Amino acid sequence: MTSTSFDDRHIGPSESEQAKMLAEVGYGSLDALVQAAVPSAIRVTRDLELPPAASEEDAIAELRALAALNKPMTQMIGLGFHDTVTPAVIRRNVLENPAWYTAYTPYQPEISQGRLEALLNFQTMVSELAGLATANASLLDESTAVAEAVMLMRRVSKSKSNKVVLDAECLPQTIAVVRTRAEAMGVEVEVRDLLTGLPEEFFGVVVQYPGASGVLRGAGFYSAISETAKAAGALYTVAADLLALTLITAPGEFGADIAAGSTQRFGVPLGYGGPHAGYMAVRTGLERSLPGRLVGVSVDADGNPAYRLALQTREQHIRREKATSNICTAQVLPAVLAAMYAVYHGPDGLKRIATRVHELAAGLAGALRAGGVEVVHEGFFDTVLARMPGQAEAVVAVARENGINLGPVDADHVRIAVDEVTTPAIIAKVLNAFGIENKAESIQSLPTGLGRESEYLTHEVFHSHRSETAMLRYLRSLSDLDYALDRGMIPLGSCTMKLNATTEMEPISWREFAGIHPFAPADQAEGYHVLVEQLSSWLAEVTGYDKVSLQPNAGSQGELAGLLAIRAYHHANGQAEREVCLIPSSAHGTNAASAVMAGMRVVVVKCTDEGNVDLEDLRAKVEANRETLSAIMVTYPSTHGVYENGIDELAKIVHDAGGQVYVDGANLNALLGLAKPGEFGGDVSHLNLHKTFCIPHGGGGPGVGPVAVRAHLAPYLPNHPLLEKAGPSTGVGPISAAPYGSASILPISWAYVRMMGAGGLTAATQVAVLAANYVAKRLNQHYPVLYTGQDGLVAHECILDLRGLTKETGVSVDDVAKRLIDYGFHAPTMSFPVAGTLMVEPTESEDLGEIDRFIAAMIAIRGEIDAVAQGKWAADNSPLRNAPHTAETLVGDWDLPYDRELAVYPAGVNRKAKYWPPVRRIDGARGDRNLVCSCPPLNAYEN
Structure with a gap:
C-alpha cells in the first residue's frame, strides 16, 4: 500500500496506530481479530471480485469519461421536473460545503440550530405558498409525497369507502407510485377525468395543479371539488407546483386539506431524477398525522427560543408498526437548497421568475396559434400542449436536433414546458421545430379568478438577504451553529458517520450529471446507465445477491421494495395468505412500519438476555404461523452490535416453513469483504449507500436504499412506466418518482468502491x-x-x-x-x-x-x-x-x-x-x- 492510495486517506488509523489498538484488544493482526469476531459459518472464503483500486485522479478521469456519455440538452419535457438555476452562492456554500452535507439528522437539537432554522424556513415557505397551516421538513419526492398524502387521507377520513380518486391529469409517475403503495394496503385507486365529476363514495381525491399537460381549470372547478369531497366525508389533496403558486390561488384558499409536491425547481438540479425534496402541508387539525420530520419552536433552559424536531412520537423510530409512515431519512440537504433559494430571491424575486416563465409560455402559445397550431388548453402556467395530428414525432425529432427535448405525448400531441432557464432564443428554436416563425403574440392564459391575491413569504428572513454579501454571511452564520463531521467525530451507533471524501463528492455538480432530465431519451443518459450497471454489479458482488435495483431513494423505501418483492413472489406462487412478517424486538423501527405498508401483519420475536434472537421463540412463532408466514426481517450484525451465532440456523427455520429471509443491510459496514448476506441465508436486503458507501447524510438526507435480491425475487424488483429498462416488466411498480431514484448522487458510491477496491473495502x-x-x-x-x-x-x-x-x-x-x-x-x-x-x-x-x-x-x-x-x-x-x-x-x-x-x-x-x-x-x-x-x-x- 502506497502512502497516496485512497484507502490510506479513507481509513483513519495508520498502520502503527492499528498495531496499538490491536495490542489493546489482544490480537496480533486484523485478520486474527475478525476471525475471532465473525462466526466461521458465514465468513467468505474468497476475496471480493472487484476492479483493482483506482487512484483518486484515475477515478475522476473515469467518471469524466462516463459523464461525457451523457448529453445535457435544453429540457422542456416537464412532468414535475424542470431546469433551474442554483445560485452560485448557495451551490458553493451549501451543496458543496461539508459543514452542511456531513451533518446528521438533528436528533441533538442543541448542536443543530443552523439546519433546524433552515428547515423552519423550508416549512414556512411551503405552508405560506400552499396556504395551509403546517408543512413538514421534506419528503422523498413528489410521487411518494402524494402517496403519503393518500394514506394520510385514508387514516383520517370519515368516509367508509376504500377508494381514492386520482385526477387523470396527475403525473404518470405519481399515479404509478400511488398504485404500488395502494395495492399492498388494499386501497382501490380510480383514475378519472374530474370534469366528469366524482363517484358517490371515496375517502380522498388528488388533483394536479397545474395538470401534467399544463392545464389550469377555472377557479370554480377547484372549489367545487372541495365541496363535493367534504359532503362525502372525504379529504382533498392538491399536488401543486410551488413556483406556480406565486401567481395562482393557494390550495388552502379553495378548500384543500393537503398540498403535496416537489421543491425541485427552487434551485435544485435535475440530476436525472434526484435527490429532490418533496413537501407536504396540511390544514389545522391534521399536523399530528403528518409523515416525516417536523421542526418546531421551543425554548432552552434559559428561556431563549430554540428549534427542535417536534411530535416525534408519530415516527417509525418510536411508534414502529403504528407510525404515520416508514420514512426515516428524508431530503434535508435538497430542502435546505430550496429554502435558501427562496431566501435568496424573496417573494418578489420568485414572482418575477414565475411571471417571466409564464409570459414566455403565453408567448409561445400565441405564436403557435398564430401559425395554425392548435393549443389545447386555454388556461396554463408554464406548459403548453400543442396538437399536430400525426406530426408530433417529427416535431419532437426536429427540436432534438436543435438541442431541445420536448415532451412527446402521443402521435398527435407535444408538451412544451417552459422554465427558469428558457430564453426567447430557445422559444424561437421550439417554434422552428413546428415550422413557425417567431411572432411576438401573447395570449391570456391564467384563468379569470385564479390569480393569487394573498401574501406569502412575509417573514423578514425572506427579505433580508438580497445582496450576495448578506446571503453568504447568513449561510455562514447558520453553519457555524452546527456540529458536523468537518468539526469532529459523530459516533452514532447504527448510523455509520464515516468520511465523505471530497473526490467522491466532486462529480455531483458537473452539468453532465446534474443537467439530465429523468425522462430524457435513454441515449442521452448513456453515462448514467453504464454507471448504474457497474455500481449494481459491484453491490451484487459484495452482498452475494444476484440482482440490485438502485431506484429506492432511502433505506425505508428499499425495505418497502424488498418486502413488496417477497409479497409478489408469494402471490405469484398462489400463496397470498402468507402475510405474517416476523420481526425481532430489537429491530429498527422502520422494519415494522415498512412491513405494515407492504400489507403484512407484524409478529414480534423475543430476544435473549444476551441480545440475540431467541431461536426457541422463533421456532414457536414460525410454527404458530407456518401457513401464513411471509418473511422474517433481521438485522445482521444485530442491532445490539454483535455478530450473532446461528444466523444460518435462523434462515433455515424460516425457509423450511416457506418464508423468506430479509436481512436489513443497516450494519453492512461490519460485513463488507468478511461475509455476504446473500450467502448466509438472505433472500433480500436493502443497503444504505448513505452509510456504508459514503453518500453523506446531509443533515437528514438524501440517502439511497438499493434493494438486492436472489434470483427468484428478481422478477419482482421495482420498475417504472416511463423507462422500460429501469426494472422487470413483472416488477411491483415504481417505488420512487424517477426510474433510478436519486441518480445524481450515485457517482459518490461508485467512486468509493472504485477507489477502495476489494482490499480497501475489506480493510475498512x-x-x-x-x-x-x-x-x-x-x-x-x-x-x-x-x-x-x-x-x-x-x-x-x-x-x-x-x-x-x-x-x-x-x-x-x-x-x-x-x-x-x-x-x-x-x-x-x-x-x-x-x-x-x-x-x-x-x-x-x-x-x-x-x-x-x-x-x-x-x-x-x-x-x-x-x-x-x-x-x-x-x-x-x-x-x-x-x-x-x-x-x-x-x-x-x-x-x-x-x-x-x-x-x-x-x-x-x-x-x-x-x-x-x-x-x-x-x-x-x-x-x-x-x-x-x-x-x-x-x-x-x-x-
Missing part, C-alpha cells in the same frame, strides 16, 4: 471492527458493554449500559449526551435499541487521536457521575444536568456549584478550536404542547 470493515472493540475495551470498566458476541467481541459498534449509574445517581443518558457537547462531541445513539444506553460506532475513518479524545471525554464524564454519587453535586445541579453550557451562560451571573472552567473547558478540550453550542438544553415537551412550525419573528415566543 476490519478497521471499523477494530475501532469498536478498542472503544469497548477501553470503556468497559467505566460503562459496562451490554452485549458481546463470541470471544467477548463486538462488531462495528458497542452498547454502553448506563442504567445502573442512572439508578444509583439519577444521571441519565440524556445528561451524558448533552455533557459530551461541552467536550466537543456529538453524542452516540441514545436509548436504541435498549433504553438507558448509548450505542457507539466510531467507524474506520476516525484516527486514533480522535477516538482517544472521545474515550477520555467519556472517562472524565464518568468521574463527574461519580462526583454526583459521592454527594459533591446534586444530579439536578451538576455539570451533567446543566449541560450544554453556552458562552452566554459563561458571562452571566454564576451561581452554579462548580467553576466556569469545568463547565466550558473540561479536560481535553482544545481551547482554540472549541465548539460553542448556541443554546442550552431544549425543552422538547413544551414545544410539543405549544406547536409552532413556521417562522414568525422569534421574539414572538419570548413570552
Whole structure:
C-alpha cells in the first residue's frame, strides 16, 4: 500500500496506530481479530471480485469519461421536473460545503440550530405558498409525497369507502407510485377525468395543479371539488407546483386539506431524477398525522427560543408498526437548497421568475396559434400542449436536433414546458421545430379568478438577504451553529458517520450529471446507465445477491421494495395468505412500519438476555404461523452490535416453513469483504449507500436504499412506466418518482468502491471492527458493554449500559449526551435499541487521536457521575444536568456549584478550536404542547 492510495486517506488509523489498538484488544493482526469476531459459518472464503483500486485522479478521469456519455440538452419535457438555476452562492456554500452535507439528522437539537432554522424556513415557505397551516421538513419526492398524502387521507377520513380518486391529469409517475403503495394496503385507486365529476363514495381525491399537460381549470372547478369531497366525508389533496403558486390561488384558499409536491425547481438540479425534496402541508387539525420530520419552536433552559424536531412520537423510530409512515431519512440537504433559494430571491424575486416563465409560455402559445397550431388548453402556467395530428414525432425529432427535448405525448400531441432557464432564443428554436416563425403574440392564459391575491413569504428572513454579501454571511452564520463531521467525530451507533471524501463528492455538480432530465431519451443518459450497471454489479458482488435495483431513494423505501418483492413472489406462487412478517424486538423501527405498508401483519420475536434472537421463540412463532408466514426481517450484525451465532440456523427455520429471509443491510459496514448476506441465508436486503458507501447524510438526507435480491425475487424488483429498462416488466411498480431514484448522487458510491477496491473495502470493515472493540475495551470498566458476541467481541459498534449509574445517581443518558457537547462531541445513539444506553460506532475513518479524545471525554464524564454519587453535586445541579453550557451562560451571573472552567473547558478540550453550542438544553415537551412550525419573528415566543 502506497502512502497516496485512497484507502490510506479513507481509513483513519495508520498502520502503527492499528498495531496499538490491536495490542489493546489482544490480537496480533486484523485478520486474527475478525476471525475471532465473525462466526466461521458465514465468513467468505474468497476475496471480493472487484476492479483493482483506482487512484483518486484515475477515478475522476473515469467518471469524466462516463459523464461525457451523457448529453445535457435544453429540457422542456416537464412532468414535475424542470431546469433551474442554483445560485452560485448557495451551490458553493451549501451543496458543496461539508459543514452542511456531513451533518446528521438533528436528533441533538442543541448542536443543530443552523439546519433546524433552515428547515423552519423550508416549512414556512411551503405552508405560506400552499396556504395551509403546517408543512413538514421534506419528503422523498413528489410521487411518494402524494402517496403519503393518500394514506394520510385514508387514516383520517370519515368516509367508509376504500377508494381514492386520482385526477387523470396527475403525473404518470405519481399515479404509478400511488398504485404500488395502494395495492399492498388494499386501497382501490380510480383514475378519472374530474370534469366528469366524482363517484358517490371515496375517502380522498388528488388533483394536479397545474395538470401534467399544463392545464389550469377555472377557479370554480377547484372549489367545487372541495365541496363535493367534504359532503362525502372525504379529504382533498392538491399536488401543486410551488413556483406556480406565486401567481395562482393557494390550495388552502379553495378548500384543500393537503398540498403535496416537489421543491425541485427552487434551485435544485435535475440530476436525472434526484435527490429532490418533496413537501407536504396540511390544514389545522391534521399536523399530528403528518409523515416525516417536523421542526418546531421551543425554548432552552434559559428561556431563549430554540428549534427542535417536534411530535416525534408519530415516527417509525418510536411508534414502529403504528407510525404515520416508514420514512426515516428524508431530503434535508435538497430542502435546505430550496429554502435558501427562496431566501435568496424573496417573494418578489420568485414572482418575477414565475411571471417571466409564464409570459414566455403565453408567448409561445400565441405564436403557435398564430401559425395554425392548435393549443389545447386555454388556461396554463408554464406548459403548453400543442396538437399536430400525426406530426408530433417529427416535431419532437426536429427540436432534438436543435438541442431541445420536448415532451412527446402521443402521435398527435407535444408538451412544451417552459422554465427558469428558457430564453426567447430557445422559444424561437421550439417554434422552428413546428415550422413557425417567431411572432411576438401573447395570449391570456391564467384563468379569470385564479390569480393569487394573498401574501406569502412575509417573514423578514425572506427579505433580508438580497445582496450576495448578506446571503453568504447568513449561510455562514447558520453553519457555524452546527456540529458536523468537518468539526469532529459523530459516533452514532447504527448510523455509520464515516468520511465523505471530497473526490467522491466532486462529480455531483458537473452539468453532465446534474443537467439530465429523468425522462430524457435513454441515449442521452448513456453515462448514467453504464454507471448504474457497474455500481449494481459491484453491490451484487459484495452482498452475494444476484440482482440490485438502485431506484429506492432511502433505506425505508428499499425495505418497502424488498418486502413488496417477497409479497409478489408469494402471490405469484398462489400463496397470498402468507402475510405474517416476523420481526425481532430489537429491530429498527422502520422494519415494522415498512412491513405494515407492504400489507403484512407484524409478529414480534423475543430476544435473549444476551441480545440475540431467541431461536426457541422463533421456532414457536414460525410454527404458530407456518401457513401464513411471509418473511422474517433481521438485522445482521444485530442491532445490539454483535455478530450473532446461528444466523444460518435462523434462515433455515424460516425457509423450511416457506418464508423468506430479509436481512436489513443497516450494519453492512461490519460485513463488507468478511461475509455476504446473500450467502448466509438472505433472500433480500436493502443497503444504505448513505452509510456504508459514503453518500453523506446531509443533515437528514438524501440517502439511497438499493434493494438486492436472489434470483427468484428478481422478477419482482421495482420498475417504472416511463423507462422500460429501469426494472422487470413483472416488477411491483415504481417505488420512487424517477426510474433510478436519486441518480445524481450515485457517482459518490461508485467512486468509493472504485477507489477502495476489494482490499480497501475489506480493510475498512476490519478497521471499523477494530475501532469498536478498542472503544469497548477501553470503556468497559467505566460503562459496562451490554452485549458481546463470541470471544467477548463486538462488531462495528458497542452498547454502553448506563442504567445502573442512572439508578444509583439519577444521571441519565440524556445528561451524558448533552455533557459530551461541552467536550466537543456529538453524542452516540441514545436509548436504541435498549433504553438507558448509548450505542457507539466510531467507524474506520476516525484516527486514533480522535477516538482517544472521545474515550477520555467519556472517562472524565464518568468521574463527574461519580462526583454526583459521592454527594459533591446534586444530579439536578451538576455539570451533567446543566449541560450544554453556552458562552452566554459563561458571562452571566454564576451561581452554579462548580467553576466556569469545568463547565466550558473540561479536560481535553482544545481551547482554540472549541465548539460553542448556541443554546442550552431544549425543552422538547413544551414545544410539543405549544406547536409552532413556521417562522414568525422569534421574539414572538419570548413570552
